[in-house]
Amino acid sequence: MDTIQNGVVVSLTYTLKLQNGEVIDFSEADDPLEYLHGADNIIPGLERELTGLKIGDSKEVHVEAVDGYGEYDPEEVEDVERKLLPRDMELRLGMVLAIRDEEGHLNEAYVRAITPDSVQLDFNHPLAGQALYFSVQVVGLRDATVEEVEHGHPHGIELDEEFEDDEFDDEMDFEFDFEDDEEFDDDEYEDDVEGDA
Numbered sequence: 001m002d003t004i005q006n007g008v009v010v011s012l013t014y015t016l017k018l019q020n021g022e023v024i025d026f027s028e029a030d031d032p033l034e035y036l037h038g039a040d041n042i043i044p045g046l047e048r049e050l051t052g053l054k055i056g057d058s059k060e061v062h063v064e065a066v067d068g069y070g071e072y073d074p075e076e077v078e079d080v081e082r083k084l085l086p087r088d089m090e091l092r093l094g095m096v097l098a099i100r101d102e103e104g105h106l107n108e109a110y111v112r113a114i115t116p117d118s119v120q121l122d123f124n125h126p127l128a129g130q131a132l133y134f135s136v137q138v139v140g141l142r143d144a145t146v147e148e149v150e151h152g153h154p155h156g157i158e159l160d161e162e163f164e165d166d167e168f169d170d171e172m173d174f175e176f177d178f179e180d181d182e183e184f185d186d187d188e189y190e191d192d193v194e195g196d197a
């Protein structure tokens with residue numbers, strides 16, 4: 001295996017810029033990004049352009065929002081009554097909350113506004129609507145193990161389970177039911193909020 005293809009664990013260094021040139025993320029040679037190609041570990045517009053590259057290759061990749069973190073969707077913003085959140089939760093503008101939906105999946109939401117009575121949560125990815133400009137270099141390739149292919153992600157030495165829920169160290173994790181964007185029935189919802197952070 002000499003080139004990037006499905007089933008290969010790829011190590012990359014990269015710089016990610018927005019259209020205005022602002023660098024918003026990077027990974028250097030001492031701590032490269034490791035991902036499993038073909039397993040949706042990275043955004044589709046980047047993964048597609050990396051197929052076929054070899055170790056040492058560099059590439060500039062321009063990814064439109066639709067192939068990145070998606071278009072910004074105003075419908076993904078929810079106003080939540082403050083009393084439905086755990087009482088001892090400290091809220092700050094811009095903080096990320098991990099919110100478990102009815103199927104048990106964790107969704108990240110950003111706190112966009114806080115009033116005495118309500119909190120506005122934005123479920124859009126912070127990079128939704130943005131065109132992304134990557135400069136990447138391939139620094140490592142290896143075949144994935146059977147277990148890695150089964151799990152759909154690499155098992156790095158220090159990055160254990162990077163793509164699992166555990167990555168939200170700093171974040172609050174609580175359950176919250178949103179019901180069809182309708183107004184909340186207080187009595188019904190009071191018992192559903194379980195802060196376990």
Ligand code: ZN
Nearest residue numbers: 151153155161
């Ligand atoms: Zn795993």
